[in-house]
Amino acid sequence: MTLDSAQQLLESTRKFISAPHKMFINGDWVGAINGDFLEVINPANGNPLTRVPAGTSEDIAVAVKAARIAFEQGEWADMTPASRSKLLWKLADLIEANADEIAQIESLDNGKPVNDARWGDIAFSYELLRYMAGWCTKICGQTIPLSAAAPFHAYTLRTPVGVCGQIVPWNFSFMMAVWKIAPALAAGCTIVLKPAEQTPLTALRLAELIAEAGFPRGVVNVVTGYGEHAGAALAAHPDVDKIAFTGSTEVGKKILTAAGDNLKKVSLELGGKSPMIVFKDADLAKAALAIASGIFYNTGQTCTAGTRLYVHDAIADELLAALVQQAQQLKIGPGLSTDTQMGPLVSKEQQQRVCDYITLGLQEGATLLTGGKCWGKEGFYVEPTILDNTTINMRVVQEEIFGPVLCVTRFSDEQENDIISQANATPYGLAASIFTQDVSRAHLVAKRLKAGTIGINTHHVIDPALPFGGFKQSGWGREMGWEAIELYTEIRSVGVAL
Structure with missing residues (x-):
């Protein structure tokens, strides 16, 4: 099957696949700094489908800097939880409106049946965004009665962890990207997303919808490239506060080692033998x-x-x-x-x-x-x-x-x-x-x-709403549910002498 002979393709799908592809960094569409590309293969026939930039550590550095600025300055840093919730809901609506097209892109990129993509992966993704949108206004600290004799007012603040590097696999490319970004955005974090080199296309389409929804520049950045180059650089970057990875246990161990240099927070969803x-x-x-x-x-x-x-x-x-x-x-x-x-x-x-x-x-x-x-x-x-x-x-x-x-x-x-x-x-x-x-x-x-x-x-x-994750070498942490919000937040304890 060639793209030209795929009569069942929507025109919007055909247009997206055929267009030149760039990465999404700081709200702009850019090529890799070194000018390199990687080829995307259609698994249904083994033929080249398109190509995307092969980003490296240089591109990761630019994306992390953009995410850091967006986290600490400007519109996103000052945005109310209610406004974040509205953006997440708007993104969910855009995904649902374009679900048939996204499912076709996913099917071309990954090989999965288009109906499974449409009514499984894509439908789950927009409902997950709506679920996480509800948490934006409910991320709370507590007032704590202290044991000390002196009068104190003590409380906790639950705040976003910061700049998050997120690396997603090829088996559920679009859904895993949304699994990662939804709770991070609900918590107020900023993101550098690295899709799998085998299946980068729906992450780039997601970036288009993120821009259309009106997220501020630098809040979500998408860098395509090989795992050993872009992925490794993201895991090791000293200005990334948290790394979230879904993939093989072997690669997860490498991610953990790379993250150790600055002791960034790590969550891992790894292999299974259920x-x-x-x-x-x-x-x-x-x-x-x-x-x-x-x-x-x-x-x-x-x-x-x-x-x-x-x-x-x-x-x-x-x-x-x-x-x-x-x-x-x-x-x-x-x-x-x-x-x-x-x-x-x-x-x-x-x-x-x-x-x-x-x-x-x-x-x-x-x-x-x-x-x-x-x-x-x-x-x-x-x-x-x-x-x-x-x-x-x-x-x-x-x-x-x-x-x-x-x-x-x-x-x-x-x-x-x-x-x-x-x-x-x-x-x-x-x-x-x-x-x-x-x-x-x-x-x-x-x-x-x-x-x-x-x-x-x-x-x-x-x-x-149901926490997802594993025991032993199947990973660390839980995604979805309230537990996913916990992955992307930190607790500050505040004591006020009265």
């Missing part, structure tokens, strides 16, 4: 639908993906037969096709990584139930894959694959406690799910699972 436990009393029809979505949604490129299935022996064959049928019936194809249910992986490198893991799993002794191969003559597709008879020591069970590969382990009544221990026995702890009709069992198992988000008779649990 277990799904199905007990023999589960509603199998509902469980099969939730499990298939848990692993195959977004082609398995989801940090919370249910990559490990623990299923009771008594119902394993029936459940796996249903899952195999669902996997084989998934409509694979380009994300822009409205009947596509599973699109390509984001890149050739990711496709090869997933296929290598499938080969490794079979070498380790797993049984292939379905899938296992690349799909199509062009693009970066992998068939939805189910590996049965996997064990705790296999690398496919321990390591994050980030693709549509489900690893199955069966258990008996006698092994129930051991299976819960196995579910916890990875370096990760982002999400988990439990399928049972026994209410007591559901709650008791939920208390034992080491995961930040746990679903009961469902897997993907997400809402603007």
Whole structure:
């Protein structure tokens, strides 16, 4: 598929993709200081889609300076919480008005089905902005009665942390950008946003809408570029007060090291290897639908993906037969096709990584139930894959694959406690799910699972009001809900002698 032959494209989408792209710094559209570009590839066919500036540490320095000035001086620094709320709400309205176009850009850039982008990522984004807009006027300190005998009036102030560097991944490019900027803007911070080099386009479209909404110059800056150049420079910059990163655990550790030089605040949303436990009393029809979505949604490129299935022996064959049928019936194809249910992986490198893991799993002794191969003559597709008879020591069970590969382990009544221990026995702890009709069992198992988000008779649990984050090497901090506001604020204690 070429851009010219994509008849389903909106004219506004075609115009945006075809236009020259620049970075957004201090309210202006600028190229990289060194004049370099990086190529953006369409994962549906492997062809170049467009190019964007390849920013480096020089561009990051300019953007950080603009964000610092905006934070400490001028309109944003003096803006009332109510006015910030109105700007966030206006941005949400603009995103909703342009949602079809943004979804198409996301689909071209990332490969995901356009309906998933429109009614999942984009819809969630504008509702998250509206939710965070409500917090602007409710960020409060407290009056504190002191224990000292002398008369004091003591209180706390909750204030914005300052200039925030935000680095977002390629799997939910637009939504992750909004996840980051919404609470930071609600708190009164300023931002330098670095999108993933694979998927920079919707971040630039977001910057256009930020400008249209009327945010002051320098409040939000978007620098495109490679992670090892622009991203590393942002994490290490001494005038950045906080860094927020979503991505792999390996890169998260590098971010943490870089941030250590000036001890900036850090929040990390990292990898996952989420277990799904199905007990023999589960509603199998509902469980099969939730499990298939848990692993195959977004082609398995989801940090919370249910990559490990623990299923009771008594119902394993029936459940796996249903899952195999669902996997084989998934409509694979380009994300822009409205009947596509599973699109390509984001890149050739990711496709090869997933296929290598499938080969490794079979070498380790797993049984292939379905899938296992690349799909199509062009693009970066992998068939939805189910590996049965996997064990705790296999690398496919321990390591994050980030693709549509489900690893199955069966258990008996006698092994129930051991299976819960196995579910916890990875370096990760982002999400988990439990399928049972026994209410007591559901709650008791939920208390034992080491995961930040746990679903009961469902897997993907997400809402603007619900804190999201992980245990262990799945990250630090929580996004969404009030907890996200806490990430972007500091407490000042004030004591007045009376």
